[in-house]
Amino acid sequence: MSIRSGLGAARRRVLGSLYRRNVALGSCGPIVSFSFDDFPRTAYSAGGAILEGFGVRGTYYTACGLRNTANELGEQFRSEDIDSLLEKGHELASHTFQHVSSRSVSTAEFCDDVERGSAAIAQLTGVESTNFAYPFGDVTLAAKRTLGRGLTSARSIFPGLNGPDIDLNLLRANSLYGGLDRLRQVEELIRKNTERKSWLIFYTHDVRPAPSPFGCTPALFEAAVSCSVRSGGRILTVRDALAKIGIHEVNRKGQVRGQAKDQAKMCVPA
Numbered sequence: 380m381s382i383r384s385g386l387g388a389a390r391r392r393v394l395g396s397l398y399r400r401n402v403a404l405g406s407c408g409p410i411v412s413f414s415f416d417d418f419p420r421t422a423y424s425a426g427g428a429i430l431e432g433f434g435v436r437g438t439y440y441t442a443c444g445l446r447n448t449a450n451e452l453g454e455q456f457r458s459e460d461i462d463s464l465l466e467k468g469h470e471l472a473s474h475t476f477q478h479v480s481s482r483s484v485s486t487a488e489f490c491d492d493v494e495r496g497s498a499a500i501a502q503l504t505g506v507e508s509t510n511f512a513y514p515f516g517d518v519t520l521a522a523k524r525t526l527g528r529g530l531t532s533a534r535s536i537f538p539g540l541n542g543p544d545i546d547l548n549l550l551r552a553n554s555l556y557g558g559l560d561r562l563r564q565v566e567e568l569i570r571k572n573t574e575r576k577s578w579l580i581f582y583t584h585d586v587r588p589a590p591s592p593f594g595c596t597p598a599l600f601e602a603a604v605s606c607s608v609r610s611g612g613r614i615l616t617v618r619d620a621l622a623k624i625g626i627h628e629v630n631r632k633g634q635v636r637g638q639a640k641d642q643a644k645m646c647v648p649a
């Protein structure tokens with residue numbers, strides 16, 4: 380192990396152990412969720428279509444500032460993609476507005492951009508989103524502590540399975556990158572998730588035949604969804620997985636929506 384990866388692992392351990400907001404998965408597992416970050420158009424046109432083909436849905440962590448732009452992941456989403464995916468029942472979740480790293484700006488600036496991202500989604504859709512994913516997977520202790528209160532969940536890119544205790548301030552997620560040569564690892568993860576009755580979250584970006592280093596091929600994506608369906612786990616969006624566990628979305632003031640008042644303490648510790 381290099382010094383750098385050793386430091387990375389130590390850092391992840393600290394970030395994973397402090398400022399947790401634990402809830403129990405209980406007997407809700409196994410669950411598998413598929414999520415897309417940013418998001419490139421192909422995440423919806425190809426990835427969304429594959430999920431729909433299996434009768435399931437995904438979570439799109441969207442940074443509204445990327446709308447109508449293009450980068451190495453391909454063309455980014457347009458407004459019509461948002462309308463269409465919501466109509467199909469996918470989840471629109473937040474990913475800051477400008478797609479900034481929590482490690483590159485002050486905590487206050489970062490939290491402002493998280494707020495702005497969530498407000499932009501509310502403006503686009505009429506629905507506030509407080510399921511969140513950290514851009515670049517960059518988490519700081521200060522951001523973890525500060526954001527927790529106003530978010531239903533914050534997803535990281537720390538690999539692993541969620542459960543039996545789930546940290547709502549740092550959901551673990553696993554990359555779904557590359558082509559079919561990665562399938563064996565993906566299948567192994569799904570098998571472990573079934574065995575442990577836990578919650579496995581995948582994330583990717585573009586879904587196309589020649590993906591970026593941060594995306595996957597339609598063939599790998601389809602094989603991963605197919606394997607998850609066959610594994611007998613529930614395939615749920617992050618929002619629906621949390622609802623299954625009994626966690627209902629909070630608004631940005633940390634208030635629980637709907638009637639699930641008994642979850643308020645669990646979602647928003649003092």
Ligand SMILES: [Zn+2]
Binds near residue numbers: 417
């Ligand atoms: Zn991102």
